[in-house]
Amino acid sequence: MVVKVYKNADEIGKAIGTVFASQVIEKPDCVLGLATGSSPIPTYKYMISLYEEGIVDYSKVTTFNLDEYVGLNHDHDQSYWYFMHENLFNSINIPEEQINVLSGTAEDVEAECEAYEAKIEAAGGIDLQILGIGNNGHIAFNEPTTYFPMATHKVALTESTIEANKRFFASADDVPRYAVSMGIGSIFKAKNIVLVATGAAKADAVAAMVNGPIDPNCPASILQLHSHVTIFCDEAAAAKL
Ligand code: GLP
Numbered sequence: 644m645v646v647k648v649y650k651n652a653d654e655i656g657k658a659i660g661t662v663f664a665s666q667v668i669e670k671p672d673c674v675l676g677l678a679t680g681s682s683p684i685p686t687y688k689y690m691i692s693l694y695e696e697g698i699v700d701y702s703k704v705t706t707f708n709l710d711e712y713v714g715l716n717h718d719h720d721q722s723y724w725y726f727m728h729e730n731l732f733n734s735i736n737i738p739e740e741q742i743n744v745l746s747g748t749a750e751d752v753e754a755e756c757e758a759y760e761a762k763i764e765a766a767g768g769i770d771l772q773i774l775g776i777g778n779n780g781h782i783a784f785n786e787p788t789t790y791f792p793m794a795t796h797k798v799a800l801t802e803s804t805i806e807a808n809k810r811f812f813a814s815a816d817d818v819p820r821y822a823v824s825m826g827i828g829s830i831f832k833a834k835n836i837v838l839v840a841t842g843a844a845k846a847d848a849v850a851a852m853v854n855g856p857i858d859p860n861c862p863a864s865i866l867q868l869h870s871h872v873t874i875f876c877d878e879a880a881a882a883k884l
């Protein structure tokens with residue numbers, strides 16, 4: 644696990660955006676694993692600027708997003724499908740059919756999760772995965788629990804996550820109680836992982852992920868065992884390392 648500390652979120656955006664650009668230039672038909680939340684936004688902005696300048700062409704890229712709220716369809720402005728289109732896909736040139744986001748409204752959730760897992764495999768696996776981290780140490784929506792859930796699955800959100808994410812909804816009551824999420828195993832299969840953590844609220848989770856025991860109570864701690872993971876922090880998030 645390599646930890647890099649930057650001055651601010653924009654510097655991190657440029658650094659991770661550069662990793663993404665290199666990946667796409669080296670392997671134009673690569674598979675990118677993408678995340679939502681505020682953490683990846685500066686990275687997406689930088690990726691868009693490289694597209695607008697004609698430096699990076701994303702037309703052969705395939706993407707898989709980490710997770711989605713159960714019950715929200717594409718039109719809901721808090722669905723992760725909507726977020727990704729607003730913050731990245733509408734501004735670059737990945738064809739829609741190469742974009743994959745789990746459905747939050749599938750009738751058969753189990754079948755949806757199995758099909759998603761199979762589709763990642765069929766695409767050759769994820770070359771580069773970006774992650775954020777929850778205040779409670781979650782990655783994607785793999786919440787703290789007593790085991791590491793391996794495959795893509797439906798998950799009940801914890802109070803801590805509902806509390807952290809209520810800022811995007813009218814009230815805490817409007818935050819969906821369930822999500823579908825790639826599992827720890829699905830994420831672990833990515834060849835290269837970059838994780839971004841900014842702000843003081845992430846300092847405990849970052850310290851537990853990097854220096855704590857490998858424990859499903861801090862799902863991100865499993866990344867200590869991955870062979871190619873880089874943590875990009877600002878000074879506030881790195882304060883307890
Ligand atoms: C959500 C997402 C995670 C994300 C986390 C942190 O719950 N499911 O993938 O990493 O929140 O979000 P933020 O980057 O806004 O702090």
